[in-house]
Each structure stands twice: as C-alpha cells, then as structure tokens.
Amino acid sequence: MPLSPPPPADGLRRMSPLQRDRRHCLALPMALLLMPDRSEAQQLVFRTTGQEANTLKFDPGNAEAPGFSVEAMRWIEQRQPNLRFVGQELLRPVKRIDLELESGALEVFFGLVRNDAREAKFHVLDVLYTQYGQFAMRSGDRVSVQSLDDVRALGDNSVIGVPKGSAFADFLRAQPGLVVDDGVASVSATLRKLMTGRVRLVFFGGAVLRKYIQDEGLEQQVRLLPTRYLQTEVCVMASRGIEPLKLQRLRDALEQLRSSGELRRLQEKYQVGG
Numbered sequence: 001m002p003l004s005p006p007p008p009a010d011g012l013r014r015m016s017p018l019q020r021d022r023r024h025c026l027a028l029p030m031a032l033l034l035m036p037d038r039s040e041a042q043q044l045v046f047r048t049t050g051q052e053a054n055t056l057k058f059d060p061g062n063a064e065a066p067g068f069s070v071e072a073m074r075w076i077e078q079r080q081p082n083l084r085f086v087g088q089e090l091l092r093p094v095k096r097i098d099l100e101l102e103s104g105a106l107e108v109f110f111g112l113v114r115n116d117a118r119e120a121k122f123h124v125l126d127v128l129y130t131q132y133g134q135f136a137m138r139s140g141d142r143v144s145v146q147s148l149d150d151v152r153a154l155g156d157n158s159v160i161g162v163p164k165g166s167a168f169a170d171f172l173r174a175q176p177g178l179v180v181d182d183g184v185a186s187v188s189a190t191l192r193k194l195m196t197g198r199v200r201l202v203f204f205g206g207a208v209l210r211k212y213i214q215d216e217g218l219e220q221q222v223r224l225l226p227t228r229y230l231q232t233e234v235c236v237m238a239s240r241g242i243e244p245l246k247l248q249r250l251r252d253a254l255e256q257l258r259s260s261g262e263l264r265r266l267q268e269k270y271q272v273g274g
Helices: 016-032 068-079 094-103 114-120 147-150 167-173 187-195 206-215 244-259 260-269
Strands: 044-047 083-086 107-113 122-138 201-205 222-224 230-240
Touching: 044 244, 068 083, 068 122, 068 244, 068 260, 083 244, 094 107, 094 114, 094 230, 107 122, 107 206, 114 122, 122 187, 122 206, 122 244, 122 260, 167 201, 167 230, 187 201, 187 206, 187 222, 201 206, 206 222, 230 244, 244 260
Parallel strands: 044 083
Antiparallel strands: 107 230, 122 201, 122 222, 122 230
C-alpha cells in the first residue's frame, strides 16, 4: 500500500494557492535586502598616471614624502580595499595627461589645475589644495620686488624663467611689459637658469618652488619672495568616459578623504593651502 505524503502545516493547509504565492512574493524583498551590494563588493581599478617634474605631487623615490597625490591615492586604497589605482608610477608631462584623460586612455588624475578648458572636458571632482604663484630670486640680488610693476621697472634685466606649458607661463604672457623665458619644462632646470644668471627671477607655484629649493640645497642661494599672485585650484579630475559606478565610488572616497581630516593633514604636510 503506497505511503501518503505528510499533511501540510496548519497555516499552509488553510491557504489557497493564491495566498501562498502572495506570501512568497512578500518574502522576496526581504531576501533582496539581505543580499550583499555588488557595487560595494566589486573591485574597481582606475587607470591613472603620475606627473613628471613636480615632486610636490609625485616623488616616488622619496619614502617620507612620496607626493601629495600619491599619498591621497594610497589613503583611499587603504580605506577602500575594493578601489585600486594603477599607473601612477609612470611619470608623464601635463600635456600628455590632458590628451589621455580626454581620450579615455586615463580615467582619473590627481592634481590638475582647474581652468575653463578642463572644466569643459573633464569631471572636476574635488579640490586637493590651492596654490599661488610666487617669484624666487638669487639671495645676493637685493632688489625689492613686491609687484609686477616692480618687475617691469627692472627693464631689460628682468627676464622671468617659468616652466613651459604651465598655467604660470600663460599668466605671465598675458601681462604686458614682462620678458618671459619658458624654454625648459621643469622647475629644476628653470632654477639652474637662475643660478647661472640666464634669468633674473623664477615664477611658479610657491609651495613647489619651496620644495625644489629645499631638495636641491639652495636655501642659502635662492630666496622665495612673499608676494602671491594667481591663485589656482589643484583638483582631482576624471574622464568624461568613466563608468558611472566608478565615478560615484570615487566621489564617495574623496568625500571620505576630506571629512576624515586626512586631506587637511596632507595640506599641512606639503605646506599648501586648503
């Protein structure tokens, strides 16, 4: 004699098929809530790069101060293990960074100066720090320079050295009556021109100049003048072609960098403005 199946539980015995289907449907949202968020669990890899000739942002050989941008990315990776940046060890000139970020070959870069052209081409995500242009002169040159008019008053002996392709070169060339030499691309090479007398002054971001003067042991030979010009914001920028999920996760990580106080700590360490 075949065995009969066990009777259903009392609750289910009293339910019609339609009622049982409704019960299962009500249980489904709870099951979805208990599932892990795949956007949080998925590892996201961001293509980036380093910048050559700017050790304030990228100084890979310096264990104690590897660069503002490098430390910001490392902090994010440590706090968000599912986010990873690749390519920052390769140092590129700014012009190439612009081109590759626009093409989508790079997805994000930590440390481009905000301007109208970049705001039109990229996502500007957050300001890392504010920088100001300053002049440097040889310590033995005791002329007083407190304004651009003071530079103009120096006449023919007032050549200003500035790294080629920088926002500071564009600023100087827009000022009437200034003699600008932007024949070399790096701050270090521009300072060498100052030391050999090929230029009278050097103009660049004050924090960057200070770091190069210290790193190259020129504190006794070169003085940084206190007057500030051309305030600019150094930002994290992303390609317009970046995936929306990556963009949002990056925004969240940068907000955490700021709200945690780590961004302020880096600004103080590298002596730049907030």
